[in-house]
Amino acid sequence: MADLVAVLRGDELLLLRQPDRGPAAPGGAVHNLGALPLADCPIDMEHALVLARGPAAVRAYRRALSRWELLTGAALFGLGSKALDIGVDYVMQRKAFGVLIGTFQTIQHRLADNAIALDGARLLAYGAAWAQDENLLTADTSASMAFLFAAETAFKTASEVLHFHGGYGYTLEYDIQLYFRRAKAWSLVAGDSRAAYARLAHRVFGAAQAHAPAPAPAPAERAG
Incomplete structure (x- = not known):
């Protein structure tokens, strides 16, 4: 459990200290299928330190949050790559109808599609990291894209x-079940991905529409 938590409350960036310990204390870890150290943290102003206020805090x-998206996207790419390795190893061992299932064309195509998609996730993660290092205006957008596609x-x-x-x-004896659960859980730590897609669309297309020229007026119809 974390000792310090940073949280945005309105336009104030707060640093919260967690004085109580133990699983029953506020902020105690909550059991979840993703095996993640998540917890609910109440905002107690008595133990809060204001780090910044106003636009600077936001x-x-x-x-x-953008850095978290970047790092989580990179981690999800790694998770997916390992899951793919597990899959390739398994289909070259398991047999059905007397032959390895890895020889089935449908399985080969799906593995190939996943490998190509993961290459795309890797490139997006690298591009987002470069944008962060260079402080580009597109850094936050690139981080969101990398995170959502990797998830x-x-x-x-x-x-x-x-x-x-x-x-x-689905059994605990096979590692793939853990990768399956974490692939879903990691992407939900900061909320529903559908909301993240909506924010990304507003950031990209909302800005584009704001700078788009006004449509030309429709030609007037002539009286019959």
């Missing part, structure tokens, strides 16, 4: 590899 918080790709890859395992994939 910018700092959004900057930190979608990692979950799809882990889900299909788990399916290749058959019923074995």
Whole structure:
């Protein structure tokens, strides 16, 4: 459990100290299927330190969230890549109808599609990291794109590899079940991905519409 938590409350960036310890204390870890150290943290102003106020506080918080998206996207790419490796190893061992299932064309195509998608996730993560290092205006947008695409790709890859395992994939004896659960859980730490897609669309297309020229007036119809 974290000792310090940074949180945005209105336009104030707060640093919260967690004085109580133990699983029953406020902020105690909550059990979840993603095996993540998550917790609910109440805002207690008695133990809060104001780090910044106003637009500067909001910018700092959004900057930190953008860094989280970048790092989580990179982690999800790694998770998906390992899930793909597990899948390739398994289909070259499991047999059905007397032959390796890795020889089935449908499985080969799905593995190839996942490998290509993961390459895209890797490139987006690298591009987002470069944008952050160079302080580009597109850095936050690139981080969101890298995170959302990696989340979608990692979950799809882990889900299909788990399916290749058959019923074995859901058992704790096989590692793929952990990758499947974490691929879903990691992307939900900061909220529903649908809301993140909406924010990204507003950031990209909303800005484009704001600078778009006004449409030309429709030609007047002549009287019959």
